[in-house]
Amino acid sequence: MENKDYILELENVSMKFGGLLAVNEVSFNLERGKILGVIGPNGAGKTTMFNTITGFYQGYTGTVKFNGASMNKKKVNERCKLGIARTFQVTRPFEKNTLLENVMVGSFYGQAKKPKMKECEEEAEELLEFVGLADKKDEYAMSLNVAQRKKLELARALSTKPSLLLLDEVIGGLNPTEVLEMMDVIKDINGRGVSILMIEHVMKAITGVSDSMVVINHGQKLIEGNPKEVMNDPEVIEAYLGSAARRDVHA
Ligand SMILES: Nc1ncnc2c1ncn2[C@@H]1O[C@H](COP(=O)(O)OP(=O)(O)OP(=O)(O)O)[C@@H](O)[C@H]1O
Numbered sequence: 051m052e053n054k055d056y057i058l059e060l061e062n063v064s065m066k067f068g069g070l071l072a073v074n075e076v077s078f079n080l081e082r083g084k085i086l087g088v089i090g091p092n093g094a095g096k097t098t099m100f101n102t103i104t105g106f107y108q109g110y111t112g113t114v115k116f117n118g119a120s121m122n123k124k125k126v127n128e129r130c131k132l133g134i135a136r137t138f139q140v141t142r143p144f145e146k147n148t149l150l151e152n153v154m155v156g157s158f159y160g161q162a163k164k165p166k167m168k169e170c171e172e173e174a175e176e177l178l179e180f181v182g183l184a185d186k187k188d189e190y191a192m193s194l195n196v197a198q199r200k201k202l203e204l205a206r207a208l209s210t211k212p213s214l215l216l217l218d219e220v221i222g223g224l225n226p227t228e229v230l231e232m233m234d235v236i237k238d239i240n241g242r243g244v245s246i247l248m249i250e251h252v253m254k255a256i257t258g259v260s261d262s263m264v265v266i267n268h269g270q271k272l273i274e275g276n277p278k279e280v281m282n283d284p285e286v287i288e289a290y291l292g293s294a295a296r297r298d299v300h301a
Contacts, residue, residue, distance in 0.1 A: 072098040145191050150171065
């Protein structure tokens with residue numbers, strides 16, 4: 051039997067808010083070094099699932115394993131220091147700080163071994179260069195447009211030196227040129243050896259970068275497979291994605 055190396059394993063993960071089962075017995079694995087795309091309609095439970103992986107929600111049942119070890123008893127900061135980082139759907143930079151300072155905070159507080167301030171600065175500069183914001187390093191975060199804020203969000207997540215990166219809609223809201231740029235950045239991050247789990251509604255983008263995909267619907271896993279299999283699955287197309295998505299995928 052093939053022995054795959056999984057960086058992330060979800061085993062029957064469920065999360066309830068009162069009577070609402072937002073995530074319902076979800077199981078899947080992410081192979082080390084790969085990109086796994088997560089799609090599903092609004093309210094399907096994708097972000098809630100992210101929050102069980104990062105440890106923001108502790109009240110879930112089932113098991114979240116990272117590098118083969120259960121994370122269930124570990125808090126957000128512990129999981130972060132072990133190598134799990136995320137971006138947020140709604141970006142939350144420190145608006146009145148410079149881009150450099152925003153990224154340095156992540157380096158300083160998010161890494162397992164606290165680096166010296168000078169190292170944080172060098173790392174932050176390198177990351178801003180990597181995401182294409184080097185020329186804005188001394189500007190305030192509040193001066194950025196949507197695409198730039200998303201790139202800053204990525205640099206901040208990377209500053210904690212993750213081996214697993216969770217991306218929550220980093221492509222949504224970008225224009226077509228910015229989408230292509232962001233897809234390249236995501237592939238480059240993956241090229242640095244970072245495994246990626248990403249939620250995205252922009253179908254062309256997520257099918258373009260993902261090695262495999264999981265579809266979540268009403269809190270449950272509907273199907274998983276390679277992007278082509280998933281996007282051609284009649285149940286996914288008709289019952290869930292609908293004709294708008296079909297147009298988007300096949301355009
Ligand atoms: N903190 C919360 N308290 C109560 N209900 C919540 C909470 N967070 C999410 N929910 C509910 O859980 C369900 C799943 O929400 P979630 O945000 O995880 O969906 P999603 O798939 O990420 O949606 P979207 O694509 O719109 O971001 C929804 O019905 C939502 O209203």
